[in-house]
Amino acid sequence: MLSRTASSLYWIGRHIERADFVARLIEAALQFELLPQARGGDDWGSAVSSSGAMDRFATSGQVINRTNVIAFLAFDQDNPGSIMSCMELARNDARAIRTAITRECFETLNEAHLAMKTHVRRGKTGDIQGFIDWIKTVTRGFEGAMHRTMLRNDSLWFLRLGSAIERADNTARLLDVKYHCLLPQGEEVGGTHDQAQWTALLRSVSAVTAYRWIYRDGLKPWLVADLMILRREMPRSLAACVDEAAAMLACLRADGGRTGAADRQIRKIQTSLAKLPIDDVIKSGLHEFLQEFLADNNQLGRAVSDQFLF
């Protein structure tokens, strides 16, 4: 496969994942706003931080509030991490390499592109929830088309590698923004504010039920961290994402792709996650742990592009 094609596939995977994640961030903030303990700007601010774009938002000089944050995260074409930018970037990449994905995959993105204007107009004039639901439908549709129609070959491996790396990045950032409230300090543990924060966090990754199912227990901050970092059953946990990335790299190796830095880097990350009970992570500093993970994961992205000559 052409390296440029591989690169486009990888970035389609990342951008679709990111669009979905940002949609979920906005949704979580919207839901949180309805609660009595809502803190207004703070909650919208943490949505921007979780998206990894606080610096960019700050340079715009805008006040952090519902309207500005939604405009920035959902519709701002100058924000490369906005939902709209991600969808358009993914579609442009898909168009450039359209023969490497199936017709159904391309059509999902192309139809979204054709319908984007209408949905954006609706989203901007009040129905932001409608816009978010639509985006989630599109990303699910794309993933469905991908799993159902793509050949099990390097095209699919690169798409899924991109998704896995992006998803790990998103989960780590989401946790990092909220880490202070996962720690037993300040307000009494189990206080209503924390409780709501954890619920919002879990809800943003569709994991409220998953939590109950796995732990059969009330919300405990260290268990939320355990679920999101170490639990392999949890599709967005760091461990699950890293496993997925490792599996994709193994498939690429098996298909005759080059081997090198990315293979070494993924082993390093796997090792760093393997040896831990969650208590140790929390004791030795959740924030530091997540920062290190984010750096390693970024390094993995760079190693992938070096290894496959992107």
Added chain:
Amino acid sequence: MTDLAFDEMHGFTGQEPRPSYRAIADWLHRTDHADLASQQQAAETIFRKLGITFAVYGDEDAEERIIPFDIVPRVLAAKEWGRLEEGLIQRVTAINAFLTDIYGKREILKAGILPPELILANPQFRLAMTTIRPPHDVWAHICGIDMVRTGPDEFFVLEDNARTPSGVSYMLENREAMQRLFPDLVADHRVRSVESYPDMLLAMMRSVAPKGSGDDPCCAILTPGQFNSAFYEHSFLADRIGVELVEGNDLQVVDRKLFMRTTEGMKRIDVLYRRVDDDFLDPLMFRPDSILGVPGLMDAYAAGNITIVNAPGTGIADDKAIYSYMPEIVRFYTGKDAILPNVHTYRCREADDLGYVLDHLSELVVKLVDGSGGYGMLVGPRSTKAEIEAFRAQIIATPQRYIAQPTLALSTCPTLVEEGIAPRHVDLRPFVLTGSKGTKIVPGGLTRVALQQGSLVVNSSQGGGTKDTWVLADDEPTVPTTPHGKEA
């Protein structure tokens, strides 16, 4: 103008349909306008969903458009096609011989048939090609010859596109759309298949691989990228023939050989079908600011390590100033008169012709010799006084850059428009392939239609549409009375 034109369905009389169109006439008569319109809509929706689009330069709002598709097919009887095919093969054979000659011995100049400065001072003449012999001596591997018609047996060549002619994807997609929408109608007409075009293209490309590239030469298509107006076609062709679609920055020349960068390492390419103009192919040889090509490509070409399809320098053969000499060129190389005539052409570089042209601007079509896509062109009868005067000044300033032709009464074909079925002017672009084993052509081509009433400009960039082109296995459809559409 429309009134005087030959109609593909009704001829000059406007009465009985011609035999080849009898079943089409019957079908149009039986089917509701609204039904036809909704079928047409269905086809266009499919095209848009599939992203069968093209970009129009200089129009920001319409970054991607689909070319309007008309569901009334253009029909050619077996005997009409037979003569066209013979003429096209003759013409393309002559074009290849002409290119070999002018970049080689220049017999045609020695024979005094062409003024030497028309070749040697032509901006399309590539000096580099005088020292390079394309593998197998094939130059114009893919030609799209634009034909117009003015009467039952009057077909003329309007332009020889010998660089990187586009439109073949529409020929194939239009047929697929028609087969989906009207399977019975297609079957009843015994329409000859165009499906083999991708196979023929690949076979042609493999046949011209450089010697020593083995049994399984690696072919690729070079595109300027996804923002090029014909990008859809580039990716379509790569997909249909199963080769990589590469961009300049995927490629690298090492040791005078061309390689593409893949996830498994560097892979050698033997045959490159480039959809990038000569000027942009190699910044070391042509335009130094080009980022669309590959530095060193021409050096690899000179070393005989790569075949470039079409060869650089073929533009000289479809230059509009050379065009006027094509009847002489065909006779010189084939020893026979051209089967397909030219449209009479006035060369503004010659004083007599220039005088005539300037006196008759309001009746003529004037073209830039190096223009294309309907740009840089004056259609006298459809222009205002001011437009004509502005063009006159340009012609006087650089007469050698212009040619002029009479405005032909281009044939019309029934076309679905808002008010119903109405005649609209059409042309025809068949695609001719030349490999080391000779010249071939699929029975069909791209019919372009000027959707505006009376308009003669069929270019897609100027609002033209396309039709499926049906070459019949016989001279008329055999089963004209099977019910179709909603009655079926």
